[in-house]
Amino acid sequence: EVQLLESGGGLVQPGGSLRLSCAASGFTFSSYAMTWVRQAPGKGLEWVSTISGIGGSTNYADSVKGRFTISRDNSKNTLYLQMNSLRAEDTAIYYCAKVQTYYYDSSGFDYWGQGTLVTVSS
Amino acid sequence: DIQMTQSPSTLSASVGDRVTITCRASQSISSWLAWYQQKPGKAPKLLIYKASTLESGVPSRFSGSGSGTEFTLTISSLQPDDFATYYCQQYNGYLTWTFGLGTKVEIK
Secondary structure, eight states: OOEEEEEOOEEEOTTOOEEEEEEEESSOGGGSOEEEEEEOTTOOEEEEEEEOSSSOOEEEOTTTTTTEEEEEETTTTEEEEEEOSOOGGGOEEEEEEEESOSOGGGOOEEEEOOOEEEEEOO | OOOEEEEOSEEEEOTTOOEEEEEEESSOOTTOEEEEEEOTTSOOEEEEETTTEEOTTOOTTEEEEEETTEEEEEESSOOGGGOSEEEEEEEEETTEEEEOOOEEEEEO
16 A cells, blocks of 8 residues: 655744655555645646656656755655745645656556645744 | 636536536647535545546546637536635646636525
């Protein structure tokens, strides 16, 4: 059974940093790209960042580029999101999700974690 | 950047109704479109990928169609469990995606 378990959320002051983790199990982690999606309170889904299976390729939404860094440790089956220079508008539930296949254009995000809440406030 | 327009933003319907949600892309995205269902307090659930392929375990009353710039999600006979918010999602290339703004399906 595929499981994704996020951790690391919490309350942080504007300008602060936080690192989210997503522990994966039930599939060959290194074979799949992984992604972070966030949802501000009462708002829709926003794609944040994706990393390829081996970790050699990454990309980011313009809203987080230069502030967030996605990474993965395939030996630990864990995905990370390092968030720096946090702003109030980064307040959201952050979900990690598995990209369905290597054929990204034909894929959705087929498994999701339960989400971890990040609140940026003074 | 390719823009996605999802409509309507809210839809009121009754059990048994046929429901259609539309996503339009500002330029052709071939069949690079997925649909998700999200219930309050829960993570999204993949329903359809590659515009029309039903994800395993999803009821057959859900269907997707379209290619190029116009796509639809249809629920053939709305069930009580289907009241939720639905999102389309497009692949933009280079490991980037965009979600539509969502359609909330409410009880009429």
